[in-house]
Amino acid sequence: MEKDMESLKEKFHKKIASIKDREELQRIRNEYIGRKGIVAQMLKNITLLSSEEKPRVGELLNRIKRDFQKAIAEKDREFLTEKPVEEKIDITIPGKDFMLGTIHPIELILKATEDIFLGMGFCIVDGPEVELDYYNFEALNIPKDHPARDDQDSFYITPDILLRTQTSPMQVRIMENQPPPVRIISAGKCYRRDSIDNTHTPMFHQIEGLAVDKDISMADLKGVIIEFCKQIFGKDRITRFRPGYFPFVEPGVEVDVSCGLCKGKGCQSCGYSGWLEIMGAGMVHPHVLEMAGYNAQKYTGFAFGMGAERIAMLKYGINDIRLFFENDLRFLTQFK
Numbered sequence: 001m002e003k004d005m006e007s008l009k010e011k012f013h014k015k016i017a018s019i020k021d022r023e024e025l026q027r028i029r030n031e032y033i034g035r036k037g038i039v040a041q042m043l044k045n046i047t048l049l050s051s052e053e054k055p056r057v058g059e060l061l062n063r064i065k066r067d068f069q070k071a072i073a074e075k076d077r078e079f080l081t082e083k084p085v086e087e088k089i090d091i092t093i094p095g096k097d098f099m100l101g102t103i104h105p106i107e108l109i110l111k112a113t114e115d116i117f118l119g120m121g122f123c124i125v126d127g128p129e130v131e132l133d134y135y136n137f138e139a140l141n142i143p144k145d146h147p148a149r150d151d152q153d154s155f156y157i158t159p160d161i162l163l164r165t166q167t168s169p170m171q172v173r174i175m176e177n178q179p180p181p182v183r184i185i186s187a188g189k190c191y192r193r194d195s196i197d198n199t200h201t202p203m204f205h206q207i208e209g210l211a212v213d214k215d216i217s218m219a220d221l222k223g224v225i226i227e228f229c230k231q232i233f234g235k236d237r238i239t240r241f242r243p244g245y246f247p248f249v250e251p252g253v254e255v256d257v258s259c260g261l262c263k264g265k266g267c268q269s270c271g272y273s274g275w276l277e278i279m280g281a282g283m284v285h286p287h288v289l290e291m292a293g294y295n296a297q298k299y300t301g302f303a304f305g306m307g308a309e310r311i312a313m314l315k316y317g318i319n320d321i322r323l324f325f326e327n328d329l330r331f332l333t334q335f336k
């Protein structure tokens with residue numbers, strides 16, 4: 001009987017090893033350990049044995065049954081983890097192509113500008129696009145009847161709230177919130193009721209800068225802006241400062257860079273002047289410092305503001321601002 005068991009075991013394991021699918025496995029399970037299977041039959045036959053042999057053989061058979069169950073379960077698991085042949089991945093098929101997006105040119109300019117100023121020790125702050133008249137005008141030395149408001153004819157929400165026409169209100173918000181020294185850059189959308197043409201859109205982006213500390217002078221303003229222009233436009237570009245008027249700076253300047261196309265000689269793109277205007281700037285007006293709660297006897301500062309679209313147009317040679325907002329992929333995918 002024990003010999004029979006050994007050969008039974010041998011046969012079973014041979015069969016299990018050569019099995020090809022789960023159906024075959026099921027058949028073997030029934031044949032060996034099913035209710036009417038070989039092991040069950042042998043267990044039944046125990047009754048024919050002597051009472052000394054019964055427990056020993058019974059125990060042996062149970063052990064064999066457990067051994068078979070284990071082998072079957074293992075095989076079953078193999079089938080579960082192994083995928084049918086036709087479902088396997090064919091690694092020779094070329095992958096599906098998908099279009100990689102590109103970064104919008106305005107976003108590129110904002111990021112590049114922020115990086116340049118981060119390198120000069122400025123931090124980046126964000127401000128609200130829906131702004132109080134107080135911050136957008138009043139606290140910047142532009143009271144209710146000031147003619148400077150006419151240039152920025154605006155989108156009002158209530159008589160005291162409007163879509164900001166410039167990022168300069170961030171100068172005041174920052175100064176109200178922290179003591180000097182400050183060195184910040186704030187970029188974002190601005191809105192003016194401008195008719196659309198190749199240099200105007202009612203929404204555009206500005207980049208504002210402000211630095212206030214003891215002993216800040218016009219030389220600091222010039223140094224920072226010249227460095228920025230060299231980094232964004234190239235080392236060969238020259239920067240020029242002309243007197244300019246903004247109610248919240250004194251003295252105020254307009255900043256030009258030499259035209260990259262004609263190298264300052266004069267061409268159609270720079271209106272035959274050799275120069276391109278890129279930003280407004282100046283020393284923060286003492287009254288603006290005082291209104292924000294700073295001591296203008298002790299502290300001085302400079303501020304500047306530029307249009308991101310204008311910088312992008314000059315840097316990339318784009319002649320129509322509308323291209324930035326039409327979302328034509330043939331245009332947008334050129335910027336990587």
Ligand code: PHE
Binds near residue numbers: 280
């Ligand atoms: N905010 C001004 C404008 O929109 C630009 C500017 C900013 C000028 C800071 C001087 C200082 O024209």
